[in-house]
Amino acid sequence: MATGTFDIIHPGHGYYLEESKKVGGADAHLVVVIARDSTVRSRKRIPVVDEQQRLEVIKMMKPVDEAYLGSETDMFEIVEMIKPDIITIGSDQNYNIDELKKQLLERGSNADVVKIEGYKTSLLDSTCKIIKRIKDMEFDEDIFKDC
Numbered sequence: 001m002a003t004g005t006f007d008i009i010h011p012g013h014g015y016y017l018e019e020s021k022k023v024g025g026a027d028a029h030l031v032v033v034i035a036r037d038s039t040v041r042s043r044k045r046i047p048v049v050d051e052q053q054r055l056e057v058i059k060m061m062k063p064v065d066e067a068y069l070g071s072e073t074d075m076f077e078i079v080e081m082i083k084p085d086i087i088t089i090g091s092d093q094n095y096n097i098d099e100l101k102k103q104l105l106e107r108g109s110n111a112d113v114v115k116i117e118g119y120k121t122s123l124l125d126s127t128c129k130i131i132k133r134i135k136d137m138e139f140d141e142d143i144f145k146d147c
Helices: 011-023 036-045 051-058 077-081 095-107 127-135
Strands: 003-004 031-032 066-069 084-088 111-113
Touching: 003 011, 011 036, 011 084, 031 051, 051 066, 084 095, 095 111
Parallel strands: 003 031, 031 066, 084 111
Antiparallel strands: none
16 A cells, blocks of 8 residues: 555655555555645645645546545554555655554554655755645746646
């Protein structure tokens, strides 16, 4: 199981999903859980792309076998439903892995937790960096006349 916001898809998301699938081995079945809009607002920022569109895009990605929206109130609810062997988190997710494993055990899950690291080849390797770059640009109004 891979989890994340997946707002403004960029190569880092593809890398994360490919590596998450590899962690599970040759016959891995990758399930992706997309954070709900309300969760993104409370933990990060206002999402640019709404949850239904983010879900549809993730379902189209090659490494993904299934994708679901997470719970708005209990992040472990979907874990209890899917019962994954491994849960991956992205390099930008600030969870204490030992604490997360403890919480999973308390909820009856023996899932291992793996942080996917290693993708840092672009100045635009995160959604926040892309948003910042757009905000910093000076725009010619004619560029957006058809938008």
